Each structure stands twice: as structure tokens, then as C-alpha cells.
Amino acid sequence: MQKLVIEGGVPLNGDVRISGAKNAALPILFSAILVDGTLSLSNVPHLNDITTTMALLGRLGLAITVNEDMSVDIDGSKIDHFEAPYELVKTMRASVLCLGPLLARFGQADVSLPGGCAIGARPVNLHIQGLQQMGADIVVEGGFIRARCNGRLKGTEVFFDVVSVGATENLLMAAALAEGETILENAAREPEVVDLANCLIAMGAKIQGAGTSRIVIQGVEKLHSADYRVQPDRIETGTYLVAAAMTGGHVRCTNADPDILDAVLQKLKETGAKITTGEDWIALDMNGRKLKAVNISTQPFPGFPTDMQAQFCALNAIAEGAASITENIFENRFMHVMELQRMGAHFDVQGHTVVVKGVPQLTAAQVMATDLRASASLVLAALVAKGETVIDRIYHIDRGYECIEEKLQGLGAKIRRM
Numbered sequence: 207m208q209k210l211v212i213e214g215g216v217p218l219n220g221d222v223r224i225s226g227a228k229n230a231a232l233p234i235l236f237s238a239i240l241v242d243g244t245l246s247l248s249n250v251p252h253l254n255d256i257t258t259t260m261a262l263l264g265r266l267g268l269a270i271t272v273n274e275d276m277s278v279d280i281d282g283s284k285i286d287h288f289e290a291p292y293e294l295v296k297t298m299r300a301s302v303l304c305l306g307p308l309l310a311r312f313g314q315a316d317v318s319l320p321g322g323c324a325i326g327a328r329p330v331n332l333h334i335q336g337l338q339q340m341g342a343d344i345v346v347e348g349g350f351i352r353a354r355c356n357g358r359l360k361g362t363e364v365f366f367d368v369v370s371v372g373a374t375e376n377l378l379m380a381a382a383l384a385e386g387e388t389i390l391e392n393a394a395r396e397p398e399v400v401d402l403a404n405c406l407i408a409m410g411a412k413i414q415g416a417g418t419s420r421i422v423i424q425g426v427e428k429l430h431s432a433d434y435r436v437q438p439d440r441i442e443t444g445t446y447l448v449a450a451a452m453t454g455g456h457v458r459c460t461n462a463d464p465d466i467l468d469a470v471l472q473k474l475k476e477t478g479a480k481i482t483t484g485e486d487w488i489a490l491d492m493n494g495r496k497l498k499a500v501n502i503s504t505q506p507f508p509g510f511p512t513d514m515q516a517q518f519c520a521l522n523a524i525a526e527g528a529a530s531i532t533e534n535i536f537e538n539r540f541m542h543v544m545e546l547q548r549m550g551a552h553f554d555v556q557g558h559t560v561v562v563k564g565v566p567q568l569t570a571a572q573v574m575a576t577d578l579r580a581s582a583s584l585v586l587a588a589l590v591a592k593g594e595t596v597i598d599r600i601y602h603i604d605r606g607y608e609c610i611e612e613k614l615q616g617l618g619a620k621i622r623r624m
């Protein structure tokens with residue numbers, strides 16, 4: 207199994223190019239199922255989750271071409287399979303996003319249940335209930351969601367009990383081809399939902415209100431071929447900015463979007479960092495200042511993202527003072543805390559809050575990545591720890607960070623893959 211070896215203590219300096227957003231590219235790739243034509247995508251990140259999605263789309267009968275300029279063409283004109291098998295779904299929960307599009311275009315979908323994962327139970331009840339409200343017959347049997355629909359799905363009003371990014375995306379795609387008007391209330395407002403909606407609009411969908419909690423979709427009979435560029439990854443951007451802050455460096459993230467990162471930039475400013483932005487870049491400079499601890503409470507967008515919580519645990523671990531970090535989205539997203547403690551961090555977990563007391567210096571240790579953002583927090587801690595840290599099970603990090611060691615090496619970090 208591959209490991210990352212990091213020798214800490216180097217302030218990061220320079221430019222790093224941010225990749226396309228994993229969490230936008232995934233639903234957008236699945237939206238290609240809706241089109242009897244070709245969706246041409248640029249800025250698709252090279253990540254394990256993207257490869258898994260392409261394998262799944264290929265299994266359904268979509269033809270995928272990766273061009274020399276790394277743009278991707280996905281042709282949905284020959285889809286002849288309607289089942290997402292367990293071996294592909296188990297490695298990536300986002301596979302459930304083929305449910306809505308398959309059902310909307312072909313009236314049938316058999317999708318293996320994604321099951322629980324490291325950060326929480328993550329049920330899919332809202333996806334299922336919403337599609338049932340649109341007229342689908344759905345049973346869950348033998349570990350599969352088996353969904354059928356006679357003719358087109360019917361537009362309706364869906365109120366989500368819980369704000370869910372995935373359920374909003376699945377229903378948005380289903381509603382694009384449904385008969386009549388669908389209204390999604392208490393919808394997720396995340397930038398990735400907006401990116402998906404913009405891609406669907408480029409394919410001819412009629413959608414209003416994406417980015418607000420009320421999305422209105424007028425279903426159309428067909429969508430058409432389109433070109434679309436995936437938005438920059440706000441979580442990757444935030445992670446590199448935290449790396450700059452923790453190491454006392456000066457890093458500029460290029461190909462980034464400063465407009466979708468407000469909550470994270472605000473917290474970074476509270477740590478004492480100087481942030482400057484341009485149209486497509488964000489720079490962080492510590493200017494020799496010491497990091498101050500910051501309280502965090504995760505919320506749906508525009509609140510502080512749960513996908514940045516682990517990184518701020520690492521930051522607070524070496525900041526001046528004490529801070530509390532509250533995780534409100536997932537019930538089991540503090541697994542990095544135990545590993546960071548092995549490096550000398552002081553945490554006190556109280557239910558879904560952890561109190562962090564900063565220490566002047568972390569020390570290198572052998573640690574284990576338990577999930578994607580937990581892995582990122584260990585890399586961050588290792589960048590400032592005294593000595594050589596070895597991080598095991600880094601396949602988690604390859605799900606979400608493109609070329610992480612090359613990008614960090616470009617900023618001066620001493621990191622290698624073993």
C-alpha cells in the first residue's frame with residue numbers, strides 16, 4: 207500500500223494551480239446520462255473518483271473519450287444498461303447520482319445501495335422519497351435500489367427535511383426531463399449544485415433559483431449536446447491556503463474562484479493571515495504573524511463547509527490559544543483527531559464538538575488516513591511537524607487531491623510517495 211513521507215518545517219511559497227472540483231465534476235459527469243448526444247467537459251480533475259465514475263458510465267453504455275487537451279467527451283446516445291453494481295458503488299457514494307438521470311430518461315434504474323461510510327451513516331432516503339413523489343415505483347431489496355417509472359416522471363413539489371447536496375442534485379437531474387414543473391424546497395445552495403444546474407442549462411434545461419433554497423425546474427422532453435467547464439475546487443483551494451497559513455508561508459492559488467469560499471477566507475483572516483484576491487486567484491501571506499486559534503461550526507453553504515473541518519483541526523492544533531470545532535453535518539467526522547493526537551496535538555472530544563488547545567510544535571509519527579479530508583489534515587500536520595511523518599492508506603487522499611505531492615513539492619515541501 208502506498209504511503210506519503212513528509213519532512214516538516216518548510217514554509218510553503220509560490221503558486222499552485224487549483225484543479226476542477228471533484229464534487230462538481232461528479233454530478234456533471236452523471237448528467238451526461240440525460241443526453242442523447244455528447245457532453246464535452248473541460249477542467250475535469252484527474253482523480254480516483256472520476257475514474258470510478260467513468261468506469262460506471264462505461265458500464266451503462268456511455269462512450270467516453272479523453273482528448274489530448276484533457277477535455278472529456280461523453281456520448282450518451284447508446285446507453286443499454288441500467289444497473290450500477292456494488293463493486294463500483296462501494297468505493298464511491300456519489301454513484302447514487304446515476305439514479306435520477308437513468309430513471310428520468312429510461313424509466314428504470316437498479317443502483318446498489320452505497321451503505322455507511324467512515325464519516326457517518328449517510329442514508330439516501332431523501333433521494334428515494336423525492337423520486338417517489340415524482341411518480342417512481344421504488345423498492346429496496348437485495349442491497350439494491352430498484353426504481354421504475356411508466357413514462358416520464360411527473361413534476362411536483364419536494365420539500366427536503368434535511369439540506370442534502372446529493373439529493374438536491376439527483377432530483378435536479380430527474381426534474382430536468384420530467385413532465386411539468388418541479389419545485390425543490392430547502393434545496394442545497396452549495397456552489398457544486400449551481401455548477402450542475404449551469405451545465406444542465408447549457409444542455410437546454412429550464413432551471414431557476416439554483417444557489418437559493420428554492421429551485422424551480424420546468425421539465426423538457428429532451429436535452430442536447432453541450433460544452434461545459436467545471437468550476438475550480440473550493441475545498442482543494444482551502445486546503446492549500448491552510449497549508450500556507452500553518453507553515454507561515456506565502457501561497458497563491460491560481461485557477462481558483464474567490465467568490466465561493468467566503469466562510470473559509472473569513473476564518474483564515476481571523477487566524478491573522480493576510481488574504482488578497484483577484485478574479486481567478488487567492489493569495490495567503492502570514493507576514494511573519496503567529497496563527498491565532500479560531501472557532502468553527504460546520505453548516506450547509508454558505509456556512510463553513512464540513513469538508514474543511516479536519517483541515518482547521520490541524521490548523522488549531524498549532525495555533526495560539528484554544529478553540530472549539532463543532533461538526534453539525536456528519537455524526538462521525540472526527541477520526542483525524544486520534545491520529546493528530548499521535549503527533550502531539552491536544553484535543554478534547556465532547557460529543558460533536560472538539561476543544562483544541564494549540565501546542566507550539568507537533569512531532570512526526572506514523573499515522574493512518576481514515577477518510578479523504580482526514581488524510582488532508584494529516585498532510586497539513588506533517589508539513590509543520592518536527593521530523594519525518596509517514597501517512598498510510600493514502601488512497602483516500604487520491605480520491606480528492608490531484609497530484610498532491612507534485613503540487614506541494616512545487617511550493618517547496620519535502621514530500622514523497624513510497
Ligand SMILES: CC(=O)N[C@H]1[C@@H](OP(=O)(O)OP(=O)(O)OC[C@H]2O[C@@H](n3ccc(=O)[nH]c3=O)[C@H](O)[C@@H]2O)O[C@H](CO)[C@@H](O)[C@@H]1O
Nearest residue numbers: 229300328329330331332333368369370371372373535536
Ligand atoms: C460527492 C459530494 O458532493 N460529496 C459532498 C456531499 O455529500 P452528500 O451529498 O453525500 O452529503 P449530503 O449533503 O447529502 O449530506 C448532508 C446530511 O444529510 C444527511 N442525508 C443525506 C441524504 C439523505 O437522503 N438523507 C440524509 O439524512 C446525511 O447523512 C448528512 O448528515 O455534500 C457533503 C456536505 O456538504 C460533503 O461533505 C461531501 O463532500
Ligand SMILES: C=C(OP(=O)(O)O)C(=O)O
Nearest residue numbers: 229299300513578579606
Ligand atoms: C466527503 C467527501 O466526499 P464523498 O461525499 O465523495 O465521500 C469529501 O469530498 O470530503
